Amino acid sequence: MKRILVTGGAGFIGSNLVRYLYRKYPEYKIIVVDALTYAGSIQNCPENAFGSSTYEFWYGDVRNGELMDTLVAQADIVIHMAAESHVTRSIYDNRLFFETDVLGTQTVANAVLKHAKTVERFIHISTSEVYGTALSGQMDEDHQLNPMSPYAAAKCGADRLVYSYWATYDIPSVIVRPFNNYGPSQHLEKAVPRFITSCILEEPLTVHGDGSAARDWLFVEDHCQALDQIIHAPLDLVRGQVLNIGTGEHLTVLEIAEAIREIMQPAKSQIELIGDRPGQVFRHTCDYSRIHKLLDWKPSTPFREGIVKTIEYFRQNREWWQSQMWMRHIPIITAAGKKEMH
Numbered sequence: 001m002k003r004i005l006v007t008g009g010a011g012f013i014g015s016n017l018v019r020y021l022y023r024k025y026p027e028y029k030i031i032v033v034d035a036l037t038y039a040g041s042i043q044n045c046p047e048n049a050f051g052s053s054t055y056e057f058w059y060g061d062v063r064n065g066e067l068m069d070t071l072v073a074q075a076d077i078v079i080h081m082a083a084e085s086h087v088t089r090s091i092y093d094n095r096l097f098f099e100t101d102v103l104g105t106q107t108v109a110n111a112v113l114k115h116a117k118t119v120e121r122f123i124h125i126s127t128s129e130v131y132g133t134a135l136s137g138q139m140d141e142d143h144q145l146n147p148m149s150p151y152a153a154a155k156c157g158a159d160r161l162v163y164s165y166w167a168t169y170d171i172p173s174v175i176v177r178p179f180n181n182y183g184p185s186q187h188l189e190k191a192v193p194r195f196i197t198s199c200i201l202e203e204p205l206t207v208h209g210d211g212s213a214a215r216d217w218l219f220v221e222d223h224c225q226a227l228d229q230i231i232h233a234p235l236d237l238v239r240g241q242v243l244n245i246g247t248g249e250h251l252t253v254l255e256i257a258e259a260i261r262e263i264m265q266p267a268k269s270q271i272e273l274i275g276d277r278p279g280q281v282f283r284h285t286c287d288y289s290r291i292h293k294l295l296d297w298k299p300s301t302p303f304r305e306g307i308v309k310t311i312e313y314f315r316q317n318r319e320w321w322q323s324q325m326w327m328r329h330i331p332i333i334t335a336a337g338k339k340e341m342h
């Protein structure tokens, strides 16, 4: 029996994790806190969970110290996912990114510190974006931190804040740096759902720059499995660790768009190149050998299998994504001073 608090548990990765844990460990108590921003949805919560004694949903903000204090006091394990998470949006409106991602993390970390006697582990979800463009073939956890966007800088601040609380106060933290996730329930603002829904809608698939920016694409269920192992590993193995989670392989954004077109076979949708994203990271490739050595974790879903499952989800759940249509493209001013829809 464990009591797990998940912040941001109504968002993409958070809700996949909550559904995964709720299904796999029916005896665990799962507490979700989420501010239900445009990125979170109550529909993402596990089916039939409301009213169950093992699931609790709190509509609240991670920047609220009193609330975090109350909720962290009830948990053995805290998994901190809540964040503003869209790189492109951080280019034109970033204040909230620093408030939520940095100050929200400080608030949660303070609550963990206050309840250090009862909180067994604090799993902070950072991101590969903290590294910036790869300076080596595969990027291990000692890669330089060169955040390239305001989102990445905010997440980098949060990542180092948690590190400093571990170094200063010895909180039982584990910092996880996942690479690009894709899968069911991802918001339409992100590349994979945007490409899939463009094919469904028979619209062009818009790709930044020449499409050569490459990422390490991780199916969200593999991420959930890694977190499951981190939750259950002997504490001494993971306490104070920074752990990459990814596949060790990269695909360019153009290759992703082409793969989705090839599988979905739309009659009209063509790939259309648009201006590059300012602060673009040109390549990310994960070295996951640390978590592999420590916990024997490795990704188990080949890209084609994961993308087929994701396409199927978006084909079956149009009602869910229809309301997000207006956020598929957002305006930014490019380095050349041009307004473009990204």
Ligand SMILES: NC(=O)c1ccc[n+]([C@@H]2O[C@H](COP(=O)([O-])OP(=O)(O)OC[C@H]3O[C@@H](n4cnc5c(N)ncnc54)[C@H](O)[C@@H]3O)[C@@H](O)[C@H]2O)c1
Pocket (backbone or CB within 6 Å): 007, 008, 009, 010, 011, 012, 013, 014, 033, 034, 035, 036, 037, 038, 039, 040, 041, 060, 061, 062, 063, 080, 081, 082, 083, 084, 085, 086, 100, 104, 125, 126, 127, 128, 155, 177, 178, 179, 180, 181, 182, 187
């Ligand atoms: N999606 C990826 O590819 C990826 C990769 C690496 C790391 N991450 C990190 O994983 C975490 C989850 O990412 P995601 O893609 O699921 O994001 P998401 O944007 O889909 O979900 C974020 C959730 O946090 C909630 N939230 C936002 N501000 C809040 C606040 N002040 N208080 C409480 N809740 C708040 C939102 O309502 C939403 O439900 C984030 O920390 C993100 O930085 C994501």
